[in-house]
Amino acid sequence: MNATIMKKEYMNPDRNPYIQMGTVQIQPGEYQTVTFLVGKLPIGQKVGIKIHIFHSPNPGPRILLLAGVHGDEINGVFALKNILENGMLHQLKRGSVIVVPLLNVYSFLNFSRDLPDGKDVNRSFPGNARGSLASRMASVVTKRILPEIDFGIDFHTGSSLRYNYPQIRYTKADSKSKELADIFNAPVQFPMATISNSLRKTARIMNKPIVVFEGGESMRLDEYSNKIAATGINNVLSHFEMIHTETKKSEHLDFGHTAWIRATSAGIFTSYRSSGEHVTKSEVIGSISDPFGEQISSVVASKDGFLIGHNQAAVVNHGDALYHLAFNK
Numbered sequence: 001m002n003a004t005i006m007k008k009e010y011m012n013p014d015r016n017p018y019i020q021m022g023t024v025q026i027q028p029g030e031y032q033t034v035t036f037l038v039g040k041l042p043i044g045q046k047v048g049i050k051i052h053i054f055h056s057p058n059p060g061p062r063i064l065l066l067a068g069v070h071g072d073e074i075n076g077v078f079a080l081k082n083i084l085e086n087g088m089l090h091q092l093k094r095g096s097v098i099v100v101p102l103l104n105v106y107s108f109l110n111f112s113r114d115l116p117d118g119k120d121v122n123r124s125f126p127g128n129a130r131g132s133l134a135s136r137m138a139s140v141v142t143k144r145i146l147p148e149i150d151f152g153i154d155f156h157t158g159s160s161l162r163y164n165y166p167q168i169r170y171t172k173a174d175s176k177s178k179e180l181a182d183i184f185n186a187p188v189q190f191p192m193a194t195i196s197n198s199l200r201k202t203a204r205i206m207n208k209p210i211v212v213f214e215g216g217e218s219m220r221l222d223e224y225s226n227k228i229a230a231t232g233i234n235n236v237l238s239h240f241e242m243i244h245t246e247t248k249k250s251e252h253l254d255f256g257h258t259a260w261i262r263a264t265s266a267g268i269f270t271s272y273r274s275s276g277e278h279v280t281k282s283e284v285i286g287s288i289s290d291p292f293g294e295q296i297s298s299v300v301a302s303k304d305g306f307l308i309g310h311n312q313a314a315v316v317n318h319g320d321a322l323y324h325l326a327f328n329k
């Protein structure tokens with residue numbers, strides 16, 4: 001099997017011309033929204049996941065753009081909302097785009113990463129339509145959406161006061177996901193192992209490459225990350241000739257490995273460096289001091305590398321993740 005994302009691969013004349021979304025068939029040239037109910041709020045309102053399907057008249061790749069798996073990671077939700085708002089997907093020349101701007105409605109309402117019962121949707125795949133809320137949401141993606149797509153991009157941000165520099169994470173063993181990362185062309189990219197019961201792992205088993213875009217932090221909008229997200233989506237759609245835009249190819253950094261630099265002390269954390277910066281081994285990049293001005297310890301870079309994330313917490317404990325470092329051996 002050719003492991004490259006070939007434009008021709010998606011022109012297969014034997015393929016279903018329509019997209020099946022639950023009981024709804026979306027015919028070539030149609031745009032529809034479909035809502036899958038997953039539960040109710042305690043005050044009675046029904047809660048559903050709204051899916052936008054843009055199906056152009058001409059065959060081409062079927063791409064998923066998904067955000068809000070963690071409902072407090074608003075940046076991705078914002079980026080996909082903008083794509084829906086600006087109307088560009090109504091002009092698709094070929095192929096199809098399925099947009100889910102907000103999967104985890106419950107945690108969006110609760111300003112939280114997880115569901116009210118503490119479950120994480122991205123650890124609940126493949127899911128179960130009669131399981132917990134997280135499992136039901138995962139099931140909508142696995143059963144309804146993944147069978148209809150060729151590949152996808154899942155938009156996230158850093159969590160718990162951690163900022164992520166705009167980056168694409170792909171699956172090393174899946175050359176198509178690396179290629180998709182190259183096409184998206186975020187400033188930084190690197191492979192990351194798939195986690196059990198995550199969307200990326202389930203999709204991998206189904207041979208549907210998913211890359212994860214990370215940019216910014218939870219509960220905040222980050223203009224730079226959103227600009228990169230929009231450019232990346234444009235790069236992918238224009239690569240497959242689904243839209244026409246003048247894309248300027250910018251350079252990106254490719255790393256093979258990542259590691260966390262953790263707090264070796266507890267106290268007030270002062271950061272001297274920020275995500276998006278190169279650091280050198282043994283360089284002092286931050287400090288941790290007690291509240292009484294008596295003790296101070298340095299945070300040093302463990303290797304030469306590039307900071308792809310940093311912790312913005314003012315107070316840290318032993319072992320807290322302070323900087324996420326990308327590097328090549």
Ligand SMILES: [Zn+2]
Pocket residue numbers: 069070073156157
């Ligand atoms: Zn996330």
